[in-house]
Amino acid sequence: METSEANVVEKKASNFVEEFIEEDIAAGKVANSPTHIVHTRFPPEPNGYLHIGHAKAICMDFGAAAKYGGQCNRRFDDTNPSREDTEYVDAIKEDIHWLGFDWGDRMYYASDYFQQLWDLAEEMIRRGLAYVDEQSSEVIAQQKGTPTQPGVESPFRNRPWEESLDLFRRMNKGEFEEGTMTLRAKIDMANPNMHFRDPIMYRIIKYPHHRTGTKWQAYPMYDFAHGQSDFIEGITHSICTLEFEVHRPLYNYFAQIMADIRGTEYKPRQIEFNRLNLTNTVMSKRYLRNMVETGVVRGWDDPRMPTLCGLRRRGYTAQGIRDFITTIGYTKYDALNDIKLLENAGRNDLNKIATRVMGVVDPVKLTITNYPEDQVELCEMENNPEQEGCGVHQMPFSRELYIEREDFQEVAQKKFFRLTIDKEVRLKSAYIIKCTGVEKDAEGNITNILCTYDPDSKSGMPGADRKVKGTLHWVSAKHAVPVEARLYNNLFLDEEATTDSERNPESEVVVTAFVEPFAAKDPEVGKKFQFQRIGYFCIDKDTTPEKIVFNRTVSLKASK
Ligand code: ATP
Ligand code: MG
DSSP states (O other): OOGGGGGOOSSOOOSHHHHHHHHHHHTTTTTTSTTSSOEEEEOOOSSSOOBHHHHHHHHHHHHHHHHTTOEEEEEEOOOOGGGOOHHHHHHHHHHHHHHTOOOTTOEEEGGGGHHHHHHHHHHHHHTTSEEEEOSOHHHHHHTTOBTTBOOOOOTTTTSOHHHHHHHHHHHHHTOSOTTSOEEEEOOOTTOSSGGGSSOEEEEEOOSOBTTTBTSOSEEEOHHHHHHHHHHHHTOSEEEEEGGGGGGHHHHHHHHHHHHHHHTOSOOOEEEEEOOOOBTTOOOOHHHHHHHHHTTSSSSTTOTTSOBHHHHHHHTOOHHHHHHHHHHHOOOSSOOOBOHHHHHHHHHHHHHHHOEEEOEESSEEEEEETTSOTTOOEEEEEESOTTSTTOOEEEEEEOSEEEEEGGGBOSSOOTTOOSBOBTOEEEETTSOEEEEEEEEEOTTSOEEEEEEEEOTTOOTTSTTOOOOOSEEEOEEETTTOEEEEEEEEOOSBSSSSOOTTSOBOTTSEEEEEEEEOHHHHSSOOTTOEEEETTTEEEEEOTTOOSSOOEEEEEEESSOOO
């Protein structure tokens, strides 16, 4: 047996990111890091609500840390005050907790490090590694060149460092207008990696910051702030999405400068994985905010939004979302994941926890002509056959019922095993009925389905288990509670959706449904049900004492 066994990690890596982490543990890099543990961070920019793409990042950042006995910091990347809001900060905290993760007392903000970043920038100026450029960002962009053509050096590039330092300090005092000056790293205007062509480190923003007020008027750019914040926190693995792969050399360059200045061996390591993209879904916060602002949806938590608060309101469980993330995994290739995988994971978890009830979403009346007019009896229903000990509840049965309109065909098509004239079906947990005829209105619409019942066929009674082909759900007309049911479908018709894609006119269909009394008792927001044969529903926050609102999370079966 190898002697290095102490370094062997017990749990096997389940993706390439974890393999890299195990590599670093084995090489002693983790032990030699500031906190001596696998230390990750989740760094949202507080410019919108978290979406399911963020859930993929959260599961990775917190999950990998937990797997290797480490810690994950929550850090707000609040380096652009003009786009940020405390509303988002609070919502982000709530959503991470809801998803099942916790950062303990390690709740940080990039703005906590503004002073340290500033000091580092000044040190870089003194060492000739940064300079103040007085050109506009347009001119700087024009001078960038192309990957095959070198860029043009700024005329301010070789100014004395004292001059740069003076201007840099004055940038922060508000002496110059936004856009007139930047601090740039002095690296290499001919480097094939465009990110090395003297990237901007600081720009002037004269907008008060939600945490630091007007103390700063020059703010660090992402590339400078992010890696250095990782460094300051002792992060070992800075896990992010693939679009940052081309930034990695610059990330390492800045990290090396910091390591040199501090005289340490430690450096955080950036690892990239593929972003989550979902079919029929627009994901980026920028677009989601636009949909909220233009009224495409009613808010960030509209149940059609891919935000975590939208999915939660829709009825998805945190477990369902985590299971979905496990299913799709982490790779190095961008892909488009089918939203049906999310629906399926959601369904599988709801199947375990949702209370079974009867609800009819497109009702048609049915009268049992040989059932006594004023008689009411109770039928017993299991609350959840997937969970032992979940008990039963009683559901009233009477002469007049509602069934689902699509469960009846006057002239049955081939392979239609539900109700039709002269045929029998079972009403779930109740009797076998036989259709004898229909009543119609002047337009020929069916208004009442006439049936007789077999009094000896009640479910659960000895000898009553006679087999018939179809089983239907139903509610007693006089006992059922009318509720608002909001039936949700994809917001966009295009699989590869953008905000300009055609929207689904049926993304939200609102109907009056009838539910059994048990489903309407104590309507607690978020409570989850399976309407048998129809789908998973939950009680929406728009519920009032006068009207219960149910959201359909997903239909019971996947659409073809
Ligand atoms: P958006 O484009 O929606 O604004 P972002 O990348 O700007 O997303 P941030 O809030 O800055 O989002 O990022 C927080 C973390 O979440 C980052 O590490 C980012 O890589 C990750 N992340 C964002 N979107 C996705 C996604 N679709 N799939 C996986 N991870 C994501
Ligand atoms: Mg962003």
